[in-house]
Amino acid sequence: MTKQELVKQIKMKGTFLCVGLDPVLEKIPDFLKEAVVKLEAGKADKNQLTAKQLLSFNRAIIDATAPYCVAYKPNLAFYEAYGVGGTVAYNLTVSYLREFYPNHFIIADAKRGDIGNTAKMYARAIFEGTTSADAITVAPYMGEDSVTPFLEYKDKWVVLLALTSNKGSHDFQMVEDKDGERLFERVLRQSQQWGNDQNMMYVVGATQGRMFEDIRKLVPDHFLLVPGVGAQGGSLEEVCKYGMNSDCGLLVNSSRGIIFASSGEDFAAKAAEKAKELQQQMLAELERL
Amino acid sequence: MTKQELVKQIKMKGTFLCVGLDPVLEKIPDFLKEAVVKLEAGKADKNQLTAKQLLSFNRAIIDATAPYCVAYKPNLAFYEAYGVGGTVAYNLTVSYLREFYPNHFIIADAKRGDIGNTAKMYARAIFEGTTSADAITVAPYMGEDSVTPFLEYKDKWVVLLALTSNKGSHDFQMVEDKDGERLFERVLRQSQQWGNDQNMMYVVGATQGRMFEDIRKLVPDHFLLVPGVGAQGGSLEEVCKYGMNSDCGLLVNSSRGIIFASSGEDFAAKAAEKAKELQQQMLAELERL
Numbered sequence: 219m220t221k222q223e224l225v226k227q228i229k230m231k232g233t234f235l236c237v238g239l240d241p242v243l244e245k246i247p248d249f250l251k252e253a254v255v256k257l258e259a260g261k262a263d264k265n266q267l268t269a270k271q272l273l274s275f276n277r278a279i280i281d282a283t284a285p286y287c288v289a290y291k292p293n294l295a296f297y298e299a300y301g302v303g304g305t306v307a308y309n310l311t312v313s314y315l316r317e318f319y320p321n322h323f324i325i326a327d328a329k330r331g332d333i334g335n336t337a338k339m340y341a342r343a344i345f346e347g348t349t350s351a352d353a354i355t356v357a358p359y360m361g362e363d364s365v366t367p368f369l370e371y372k373d374k375w376v377v378l379l380a381l382t383s384n385k386g387s388h389d390f391q392m393v394e395d396k397d398g399e400r401l402f403e404r405v406l407r408q409s410q411q412w413g414n415d416q417n418m419m420y421v422v423g424a425t426q427g428r429m430f431e432d433i434r435k436l437v438p439d440h441f442l443l444v445p446g447v448g449a450q451g452g453s454l455e456e457v458c459k460y461g462m463n464s465d466c467g468l469l470v471n472s473s474r475g476i477i478f479a480s481s482g483e484d485f486a487a488k489a490a491e492k493a494k495e496l497q498q499q500m501l502a503e504l505e506r507l
Numbered sequence: 508m509t510k511q512e513l514v515k516q517i518k519m520k521g522t523f524l525c526v527g528l529d530p531v532l533e534k535i536p537d538f539l540k541e542a543v544v545k546l547e548a549g550k551a552d553k554n555q556l557t558a559k560q561l562l563s564f565n566r567a568i569i570d571a572t573a574p575y576c577v578a579y580k581p582n583l584a585f586y587e588a589y590g591v592g593g594t595v596a597y598n599l600t601v602s603y604l605r606e607f608y609p610n611h612f613i614i615a616d617a618k619r620g621d622i623g624n625t626a627k628m629y630a631r632a633i634f635e636g637t638t639s640a641d642a643i644t645v646a647p648y649m650g651e652d653s654v655t656p657f658l659e660y661k662d663k664w665v666v667l668l669a670l671t672s673n674k675g676s677h678d679f680q681m682v683e684d685k686d687g688e689r690l691f692e693r694v695l696r697q698s699q700q701w702g703n704d705q706n707m708m709y710v711v712g713a714t715q716g717r718m719f720e721d722i723r724k725l726v727p728d729h730f731l732l733v734p735g736v737g738a739q740g741g742s743l744e745e746v747c748k749y750g751m752n753s754d755c756g757l758l759v760n761s762s763r764g765i766i767f768a769s770s771g772e773d774f775a776a777k778a779a780e781k782a783k784e785l786q787q788q789m790l791a792e793l794e795r796l
Contacts, residue, residue: 240625295621295628301636305594329621331646332584333673333739336529339584347590357620359648359668361675379648384622386650389697390690395682401690408678450622 219323219352220373221416221441225465227288227321232501234466235493236289236325236443238473239276239311240296243268245478246275247485268303269310276311279477280319282490286497289323289469290315291443312349323469324351325377325443331357337367345371353377355421355443358405362412369413376418380405381433383423383446406436415439422461424452424470430460441467447496448475454496458503466504472496508612508641509662510705510730514754516577516610521790523755524782525578525614525732527762528565528600529585532557534767535564536774557592558599565600568766569608571779575786578612578758579604580732601638612758613640614666614732620646626656634660642666644710644732647694651701658702665707669694669722672712672735695725704728711750713741713759719749730756736785737764743785747792755793761785 228234243251254271280290292311297304315324330340344354345368353375356365368376381391381402391402399407406420415437422433424446433442442461446452447470454470461468472492480488517523532540543560569579581600586593604613619629633643634657642664645654657665670680670691680691688696695709704726711722713735722731731750735741736759743759750757761781769777 242628293621293625293628295619295625295632298632299628301598301632301638302591302594304632305591309590327621329619329646329649330584331620331648332582332616332618333671333675336582336584339531339582339588343584343587343590343593349590357618357646357648359620359646359679360618360671360673361678361680363673363675365675382622382649384649384652386622386652386654389650390648390693391650393684393690393693395684401679401682404679404682 224288224323224441228466229504231285231288232504233286233288233497234468234470234500234504235287235496236291236469236471237279237283237287237476237493238327238471239279239290239292240473240477241272241275242296243271243300245481246271247481247483249483250274250278265301265303265306268300269306272297272300272304272307273310273314276307277314278486279489280315282486283476283493284319284322286490286493287322289325291325291327291471293327293473309349312351316348323353325353325355326351327355329355329357329379331360331364333360334363334367337364341368341371345374353419355379358409365409366412369417374417376413377443378405378409378418378420380420381422381426381429383425383450383452387423403432403436406433410437415441419443419469421445423450424454424457425450427453427456428460430457434461434463438463439465439467441469443469443471445471448472454499462503462507464507466507470500513577513612513730517755518793520577521793522575522577522786523757523759523789523793524576524785525580525758525760526568526572526576526765526782527616527760528568528579528581529762529766530561530564531585532560532589534770535560536770536772538772539563539567554590554592554595557589558595561586561589561593561596562599562603565596566603567775568778569604571775572765572782573608573611575779575782576611578614580614580616580760582616582762598638601640605637612642614642614644615640616644618644618646618668620649620653622649623652623656626653630657630660634663642708644668647698654698655701658706663706665702666732667694667698667707667709669709670711670715670718672714672739672741676712692721692725695722699726704730708732708758710734713743713746714739716742716745717749719746723750723752727752728754728756730758732758732760734760737761743788751792751796753796755796759789
């Protein structure tokens with residue numbers, strides 16, 4: 219998906235919400251898991267059963283939240299934890315999105331980063347075939363040749379980690395060099411030699427508040443993927459105040475706050491409710507543009 | 508596996524070689540791929556066929572090289588690139604090693620790094636169940652809470668990226684802070700608060716030559732996982748001269764130089780030959796201890 223298409227979707231739907239599809243088997247409502255077991259009675263092996271349980275949860279969440287968001291972000295860890303069944307579930311989830319929601323942007327949250335030769339294989343895994351995502355999150359520690367192989371794909375995106383939402387972000391990302399430049403600022407500055415605002419975004423945690431001002435000085439035009447609203451305590455209002463640009467320039471992610479809003483039979487309805495609440499706040503912010 | 512057990516294996520076998528199991532379908536000898544197709548005639552689906560082709564290559568490499576190495580390092584990218592078939596191949600490869608080579612150390616080269624909640628899921632993927640590796644490579648960019656969830660498993664290891672073998676290692680890892688400390692040095696120093704030499708190793712590229720001296724000042728006792736010998740041009744002699752400690756303290760990896768030493772019917776014999784060459788050099792280095 220191009221930047222122009224993404225911006226169009228955001229303005230048309232009045233939302234820049236990204237829903238994190240991070241299913242945890244233990245947290246999926248029992249009635250849903252049991253329904254899958256009944257449907258598959260005796261047929262499926264364990265991996266297929268797991269895959270179908272994860273998929274049926276994801277499908278319900280997607281169908282319920284699609285009107286209120288422009289993007290979905292499956293985090294690969296939540297699929298890899300279930301082995302082969304998880305891999306199947308990831309593939310089926312992306313296929314389902316591609317088939318029924320072709321205008322939604324798909325971010326494979328993988329935080330990969332390896333030497334060029336290996337990065338090419340990761341790019342193949344995420345960007346080729348029928349289960350191709352629009353974007354992948356990438357860690358910058360290994361530098362240029364760990365990032366550029368992903369940029370060789372047309373209309374695909376690298377979402378580079380800059381300043382993350384977690385406590386550990388202070389360990390290295392905030393370290394100042396001799397000239398007072400912090401590591402995340404160097405990442406923002408230097409990576410602009412590798413790509414541009416048409417094929418790169420940056421992860422900036424919602425918990426970072428006014429740091430968005432500093433970040434916008436370095437990357438005024440790029441989209442920022444913002445996790446940390448909701449369960450991690452970031453403020454949407456603050457993110458918008460300091461981070462929004464004239465194209466919106468933000469994809470704000472919420473995972474647990476939406477997908478696990480309820481563990482009962484109303485889980486999808488509650489997810490829709492939470493997504494709609496965020497969409498309404500986002501609409502108000504967009505109207506100020 | 509404990510550090511004591513690893514050191515015992517190294518000294519007993521006279522080698523600290525780690526063989527990188529990074530199969531590429533296009534590079535696997537045709538005769539081997541065709542043999543699998545014939546064996547599976549009409550039975551297997553595409554994913555199963557891919558899995559069995561990758562596995563039959565890995566098994567031949569493992570059987571040929573096991574006497575000359577103490578560790579195997581499958582890089583996850585080379586499995587994920589083949590989707591479900593790749594995931595099955597990874598699992599079967601680890602199971603095969605566990606079953607037939609229980610004294611070999613298994614490093615899942617995944618270079619993961621995510622917030623605590625997500626890191627727990629990656630740890631589950633790599634360290635739990637029947638396909639459990641001994642170690643996982645982890646990227647440090649996101650700091651403490653992205654690393655510590657992996658350290659909660661008994662006798663399992665984090666191999667943290669410090670100074671990598673690629674050109675991009677200069678982009679961020681070598682940046683000096685106000686006190687002249689380089690980022691990789693800060694990673695080495697700070698991460699010692701999270702684990703110790705019994706559950707953490709560090710990745711230091713063989714291409715970094717005399718930097719091993721600086722690194723040993725910070726981590727005299729830790730094992731270092733050293734990629735970059737062979738295809739990437741690093742020197743084993745230099746690595747040993749500046750990086751070895753009294754426990755050996757090194758696992759030197761070679762992937763392409765061994766597994767793709769020949770593309771003919773002699774690929775396994777050639778892999779054994781290359782592995783033995785390295786083992787002989789390593790034996791000479793160990794005898795100097």
